[in-house]
Amino acid sequence: MASAAEIIYTATTTTTTTTTTTAVVPPTWDLVTQKLADNFVYYLDGLDNLPGGQIILRYIKSSYKNDPVRSLFELALFIFALNYFLSSKRRENKSEFVKFSNKEIDELVDEWVPEPLIDDINPYEKWQLDAVPEVKGHNGSHINIDGRQQVINLASNDFLNLNENSTVKEVAAQVINTDGVGACGPPNFYGTQDVHVRLEEDLARYLDGEQSILYGQDFVTAGSVIPAFLKRGDLCVVDSGVNLAIQKGLILSRCDIEWYDHNDMIHLEQILSEIKPVLDRQKPIKRRFIITEALFANSGDLANLKTIVELKNQYKYRLFLDESLSIGTLGKTGKGLVEHCNIPRVEVSISIGTMANSFASSGGFCVGVTPMIHHQRIQSIAYVFSASLPPYSAKVVSQAIKEINDNRNAEGESIIIKSLHDKTSYVHKGLSKILKTSNYFEIVSDINSPIVHLSLKSKYREQLELPKIYGNSELLIKGKPAKYLNPFNDYYNFESFLLQKVIDFILQNSNILITRSKNLVEHENLPVLNPHLLIHINNGVNQSDYQKLLDVFDLAINKVLNPINNENDLFELTNEILNY
Template sequence: MITIPYLTALTTYFSYGLLFVFGQFRDFFRKIIDWWKGSNLHGYAPICLGLEDFYTRRLYHRIQDCFGRPISSAPDAWFDVVERVSNDNNKTLKRTTKISRCLNLGSYNYLGFAAADEYCTPRVIEALKRFSPSTCSPRADGGTTTIHTELEESIANFIGKPAAIVFGMGYVTNSAILPVLIGKGGLIISDSLNHNSIVNGARGSGATVRVFQHNTPSHLEKVLREQIVDGQPRTHRPWKKIIVVVEGIYSMEGELCKLPEIVAICKKYKACVYLDEAHSIGAVGKTGRGVCELLGVDTADVDIMMGTFTKSFGSCGGYIAGSKELIQYLKYSCPAHLYATSISPPAAEQIISSIRVILGKDGSSRGARKLAQIRENSNFFRSELQKMGFEVLGDNDSPVMPIMLYNPAKIPAFSRECLKQNVAVVTVAFPATPLLLARARICISASHTREDMLKALEVISRVGDLVGIKYFPVEPNKQHHQGDRAKLE
């Protein structure tokens, strides 16, 4: 549940309403002009209808300089941002030769492995020389190397599962696996704020999909009871299979999943648990083993454990960990394993090496220090933002901390002003979030020093005052002041 001040909700609705009205007027006159000029495409159906690309034309194009900013260095604590210019009101952007050195608050480089590492980098270079950048083949053909086998063993041991299978892309891990695990006659119960890859995977499975309120175990139990009683649509036969899909850390909210309660409910109703740990594996837990370790849940109680290597491990791809029977079945039937090119060998070596560092198998304590640093940095940064009066989502220990912006005009204002002061932030708006809940998503790294964070806090505080997004003004002897607020799910 995200709350929004009544006045903020009113002004946000008004802004979007104004945008819609004037946009419709402009589209109306454009249609008249197009009709008057005639068209050589008479009789052809338009590829994009007016309403389908309305948001893109009327809002996104005007602020697209805030998105997709190219960089020309490794995504470390600081990186080089390439400046762009536009000569057509932001419809197209051209790169310049000017580079700005910016503090990076947007990359998923949670443990700092995305930059050159004294242990990982030499081993990755050696793997590149030995195996080449690509296998040029699917895993089922000639795309399985000794590194791939070692990687799957390392992941299974790290996660605490009997076996694992790896894929070359994290998004595909969800979207291609769910249709293999369940089909017609099955039931998927998904958290309302699950990632788009889960949504697409669930839709493509052919199974019936039901949604429960975000991170609300009581509503999950209600949905489970109702669906078990009703059974399949029309026939009311028992479900062939029920899978409950949740995330360890929700990428747009920074919240930890209420995993112990959800696991208990799924055990009670004999439903399988599918846990997406894209943002939690390697980032939380005493030894970096994710939310199961952090929240004290036995991995044996989670049937399917999914994660990606694009965050804490500084690489690419994803994995599924589970029973040996499950993994063997996926290797025989998953299209992403049978037809897609296998993960690059140097990328696989990067993952293996980073796991060794996390576990201290490199002969040092750097992994433990990184884990302690990301936890300390995350909690410090979140608490300081809250003290300043920002509305910050998420839980302690989570390296993801969204700052609520709400109003569409504040999306480009916040992003551009931060960039002017050499702080690069990521702003997120519709359709990645609900229309009224635009935000800036801060991602903290273990590679950020205390000086880096103090600079970022100083800039964000100054910009927050300028843009007007400190929705909890700090009063004397009070940390937060909350007025009347309207609730939005």
């Protein structure tokens, strides 16, 4: 048989004398490939004797079509892949393999020191843990803490005191007896029960929405709803005073962010008008949202909803409203800021809230039109991948809504909501009168807020050389969170400690517990306001108890803050902080 490199042909010429002449002709590429094809098929005939060989042979013959190079290349790839997957799992680099004796292994184990999961507590902030009261027994308007009896609790978000409502407790116990304490699965699978469906209907009906959806945890609600509708390239115009949950949701969505000054409608309109020509030229049209809170958790003031709705309609935006603190506290029947401002719920595209405040339960919710709710059931991260709300928690919220709706006066106002409004107004007016001549504190929250925010006055803060804000502003400037956490801030720690001394004085002299804002500056993405004293109004506390607080409040702030007049006095608190 001739080689592939040289093909020999014999040419025969007939003359008078028979003569045979042999000529050697250089091979051409076509001849070489033809010969390779013949030889390739010849050797492949042996595949007939292997199991499944006929199938392989039929594939090769039908695929190469006079192109043996292609088939050889495929065969080489197949052999390489087969060798790679079969040998990689057992192949070891024996030159780097070290075998240890049992003694050496024990020594290495003894020497190994694992890295801590969290950093050690800074000794200058350890007092913050020690200052957290330990509640003995149930949590309500009157509690037992640290061995004290019947402390008046003005540090709870259970504004309507439904946590101590006997009917609410009874329905919770009934569901626990029949369904247990957990749903044991995500909503889209087997985690949805009849009480969840009923609650979604109750919430939609109560808040004048088409449908609603439930979330097992309230903090993740904003962080799941926002990314479900906003993606990279979409636009959000956001109030710079929003809470941390909204901040995290915006970061997760990767959308473009424009920040307007907190509750500044002039600045909001300026931003909307400036970016309108740019947006109008872009194709396809971006999704556009205005995002704000109804009752701001960090400052206690109300969003100017009427103006925001006018602007969003004028510039064709959708409105996302966080009503976590306003639902159950604002409006004649507790329907939130939309009822307080007499604006139809349909003007708000997406409303979210928590069920852990006025509804005395847990979890979060979102209310809106039907397509928006259906979209979340397949696109919202926390809904798809998280466990459902416990059944008894859902039943408690349904009963809470019933308690609010069924007890109304002649004017159609909910009796328990009106009671909260009256007590809020009483405390606000009493504190305003006390602080009118005070050098230290001022009220910064809205008169309708069930949480009264008290801040150190600007003049006094300047006297102590405290900064106007804490943290960084990279998210405001660049639209992206800072690469590194904020460092520990001594001034924020000192200012918080001053407030804690006021809290302790009031507790020791009146058995009334109030609290303060507890933002972690190290983890905040937006600049942080100075810490506030917080007084949470509760329906379970009577007017005489609030008067008791008013009587001791002026004495407390003067007793604590009179000795602190400058920055040096502030830093002299270091020993108190370390020995708290």
